[in-house]
Amino acid sequence: MSPLPVSGDAGGAKADIQKIWSSVPHVTWVGELSGSPEPYSITVNGDSVISEKLVINNYDDSIHIRIPLHYGKSNLIVIKDGNSVIYRTDFFFAFSFEGILVPEEYMITPFHSERNESPCRTCHRMDVEMADMMPARPTDSLCYSCHNGEFPELLNQHREAGVSWECLRCHKAEPMETDFSLDGPVKYAMAEGARVAPLCYRCHINKEKEHSEFKYVHGPVAMQGCNMCHNPHGSNNKRLLQKEISTLCVECHRLQEMVEKPHLHAPLVKSGCTACHDPHGSNSPFFLPSDIIGTCFSCHPNIREKGKNHPITGHPVYAEQDPLVEDREFTCVSCHNPHSSEHDRLLAEEELMMLCVRCHPRFK
Numbered sequence: 001m002s003p004l005p006v007s008g009d010a011g012g013a014k015a016d017i018q019k020i021w022s023s024v025p026h027v028t029w030v031g032e033l034s035g036s037p038e039p040y041s042i043t044v045n046g047d048s049v050i051s052e053k054l055v056i057n058n059y060d061d062s063i064h065i066r067i068p069l070h071y072g073k074s075n076l077i078v079i080k081d082g083n084s085v086i087y088r089t090d091f092f093f094a095f096s097f098e099g100i101l102v103p104e105e106y107m108i109t110p111f112h113s114e115r116n117e118s119p120c121r122t123c124h125r126m127d128v129e130m131a132d133m134m135p136a137r138p139t140d141s142l143c144y145s146c147h148n149g150e151f152p153e154l155l156n157q158h159r160e161a162g163v164s165w166e167c168l169r170c171h172k173a174e175p176m177e178t179d180f181s182l183d184g185p186v187k188y189a190m191a192e193g194a195r196v197a198p199l200c201y202r203c204h205i206n207k208e209k210e211h212s213e214f215k216y217v218h219g220p221v222a223m224q225g226c227n228m229c230h231n232p233h234g235s236n237n238k239r240l241l242q243k244e245i246s247t248l249c250v251e252c253h254r255l256q257e258m259v260e261k262p263h264l265h266a267p268l269v270k271s272g273c274t275a276c277h278d279p280h281g282s283n284s285p286f287f288l289p290s291d292i293i294g295t296c297f298s299c300h301p302n303i304r305e306k307g308k309n310h311p312i313t314g315h316p317v318y319a320e321q322d323p324l325v326e327d328r329e330f331t332c333v334s335c336h337n338p339h340s341s342e343h344d345r346l347l348a349e350e351e352l353m354m355l356c357v358r359c360h361p362r363f364k
């Protein structure tokens with residue numbers, strides 16, 4: 001039986017080691033069973049993989065081994081009887097929308113092609129039937145026997161995925177050509193390729209309307225990459241987020257420094273970035289609920305009441321022009337960092353006078 005996800009002779013001794021870009025965080029290796037897994041030795045990046053970490057199942061004359069891939073490069077070798085290399089591949093695991101990060105020599109090779117599926121047919125049902133569109137029970141789904149292990153007890157499930165197993169609402173049953181360079185059509189691909197928004201909008205109709213009316217649209221939403229932030233299947237984070245909100249924003253924007261400063265603005269700690277920014281977009285710059293001053297006033301009405309008396313009697317808190325930054329209005333963020341600071345009161349300077357002379361050099 002051919003190992004996965006390549007078919008034909010894996011030819012361990014051959015010079016060309018396949019380089020596969022996997023968008024699935026694991027690979028299932030299926031081989032002939034010779035009694036027990038003992039004759040097999042699996043190494044990932046040179047380290048022997050301890051068998052308890054793997055899902056190893058024996059079915060009749062077939063051994064199924066699920067091997068987890070870590071992010072980026074993994075080198076996988078399966079050796080039988082101590083010396084014969086029966087499978088050898090370099091993997092690069094990255095999500096499909098991260099193609100730009102994947103070295104060019106790695107090729108995406110989806111499993112669900114006619115050729116790869118053929119050795120499985122002896123035991124698995126592989127052809128979609130009408131009932132698979134809306135299975136009465138999860139176990140009735142064609143996908144269940146192989147993919148059950150990937151939808152474990154996630155805290156928050158997207159109903160059509162791991163709950164009702166209506167996988168074919170999103171994955172196309174008919175083989176189709178995809179964005180990826182491949183020999184032939186594949187099944188279960190996304191009709192929309194990496195731009196999944198139209199798929200999501202099919203059911204989230206109100207979101208499509210909302211997003212199309214925003215004056216300012218957040219980059220990944222404009223790229224139609226809903227899955228950059230949401231896991232379409234389910235998640236342990238709320239709102240099916242790929243990562244917990246603050247980590248999600250900070251990592252993509254490389255803003256680690258922002259959250260490591262000694263003084264953090266309370267809402268950032270308490271509610272995260274979305275206390276002020278709409279993750280999808282809004283009608284104000286930076287996806288704030290209103291303009292900057294309005295955003296700050298909404299939680300600091302006392303400053304509004306002070307009128308022109310903050311931080312000192314007679315001082316305005318907004319004006320046409322910021323003396324420090326050309327083409328920027330003078331607002332609260334001219335003196336305060338809305339996120340964090342090295343200094344008390346989220347100020348740019350520790351010394352009050354030093355702050356004043358930034359904008360009023362004649363005070364010197």
Ligand code: HEC
Pocket residue numbers: 002004028030055056057059060061062064065066116117119120121122123124144145146147148149
């Ligand atoms: C000799 C019979 C047989 C063959 C051939 C076979 N499988 Fe399986 N496979 C099974 C059985 C039985 C199960 C358990 C199904 C269940 O629990 O409902 C299974 C389960 C799986 C699972 C779930 C994870 C696991 O390891 O239990 C995956 C993934 C899988 N098979 C992939 C494949 C692929 C891919 C092929 C073709 C290359 C294949 N199988 C060929 C019998 C087989």
Ligand code: HEC
Pocket residue numbers: 004005024026027028029109110111112113120124125126128132142143144145146147167168171186187188189
């Ligand atoms: C015989 C087992 C088997 C069955 C049945 C099966 N899959 Fe898969 N699927 C796999 C394997 C194996 C992979 C590759 C990942 C891996 O190696 O674990 C995969 C990968 C995928 C991928 C990623 C793209 C690709 O082609 O590699 C999608 C999407 C997918 N399956 C959807 C489905 C859906 C939807 C169904 C049901 C309609 C289904 N699969 C039924 C075994 C199976």
Ligand code: HEC
Pocket residue numbers: 023024025095096097143147150151158160161162165166167168169170171190193194196227232233
């Ligand atoms: C709400 C839509 C939706 C539903 C329902 C859904 N998927 Fe997916 N699935 C996606 C999207 C979007 C991707 C990512 C594709 C991409 O980035 O190219 C994906 C990716 C996958 C992958 C490959 C990557 C990964 O995350 O492991 C597998 C395997 C898969 N789906 C299996 C299934 C199975 C099995 C079901 C049913 C239990 C299912 N999906 C239900 C939308 C869905």
Ligand code: HEC
Pocket residue numbers: 157158159160169170196199200201202203204226227230232238239240
């Ligand atoms: C087949 C219809 C369908 C499709 C397609 C679909 N969704 Fe959903 N989605 C739902 C339903 C129904 C709910 C609410 C029920 C549930 O699953 O909890 C939901 C819930 C959600 C939630 C959680 C909302 C909350 O208040 O916690 C998010 C986030 C979400 N979907 C994002 C997406 C994304 C992103 C896509 C595209 C990859 C997508 N959905 C595609 C039907 C769909």
Ligand code: HEC
Pocket residue numbers: 197200201204207211218220221224225226227228229230239241245274279280
């Ligand atoms: C930059 C990351 C990001 C992208 C991209 C993104 N979302 Fe969201 N989405 C979030 C966050 C964060 C929340 C939670 C907001 C909250 O709880 O305040 C959310 C919430 C949601 C919700 C449920 C709550 C609500 O606002 O009604 C749905 C549905 C949803 N998103 C759908 C989508 C769809 C559809 C797309 C693609 C067009 C998309 N999202 C793209 C980050 C994102």
Ligand code: HEC
Pocket residue numbers: 218219220228229245248249250252253273274277278279286287
């Ligand atoms: C997948 C990567 C990604 C994630 C996750 C992400 N962003 Fe963005 N964000 C972008 C891109 C791309 C842009 C547009 C390019 C730019 O202006 O920097 C952008 C722009 C912005 C801007 C406007 C910047 C400007 O100078 O106009 C803000 C504010 C912002 N994001 C906040 C957030 C917040 C808050 C979150 C978490 C909910 C988040 N981002 C998550 C990629 C991301």
Ligand code: HEC
Pocket residue numbers: 246249250253255259265267268272273274275276277286288292295333338339
């Ligand atoms: C209290 C409200 C508030 C919170 C909470 C908040 N921001 Fe902001 N953010 C703003 C304001 C106001 C601006 C505009 C600043 C300016 O004009 O200099 C901004 C600007 C930005 C920008 C674009 C300009 C820049 O500084 O790079 C990014 C990116 C950004 N925020 C990310 C985040 C992230 C990530 C978080 C969570 C860790 C977060 N914000 C939490 C109010 C907030």
Ligand code: HEC
Pocket residue numbers: 263265266267275276292295296297298299300332333336337338344345346
């Ligand atoms: C979602 C509510 C919320 C928004 C919006 C908000 N703040 Fe705050 N802010 C707070 C809370 C809560 C505190 C801590 C309690 C307090 O001192 O009032 C705080 C504290 C502060 C402090 C004092 C910090 C310290 O170390 O004593 C400053 C300065 C500040 N905010 C400035 C701003 C600015 C500037 C904006 C607009 C960019 C803004 N805030 C928007 C809720 C908010």
Ligand code: HEC
Pocket residue numbers: 293296297300303304310311315316317318331332333334335336345347352355
């Ligand atoms: C000209 C610079 C400047 C501007 C503009 C400014 N602040 Fe301040 N702010 C300060 C200084 C200086 C302090 C520290 C005063 C002290 O510790 O006595 C302060 C303190 C604060 C505090 C904490 C103490 C208190 O009074 O509650 C908050 C909250 C605050 N500012 C919010 C805002 C908001 C909201 C805006 C915009 C509407 C704003 N600031 C505009 C300089 C400024």
Ligand code: HEC
Pocket residue numbers: 311312314315316319321322323324330334335352353355356357358359360
């Ligand atoms: C980020 C820039 C900025 C900082 C920092 C700043 N100011 Fe101002 N200040 C302004 C602007 C803008 C105005 C209104 C336009 C003008 O009169 O120049 C103003 C006006 C004034 C005025 C004149 C008020 C009036 O009635 O006309 C005084 C006095 C003043 N600031 C003192 C201070 C003092 C004291 C500090 C330090 C606590 C300070 N400023 C910090 C920008 C700043």
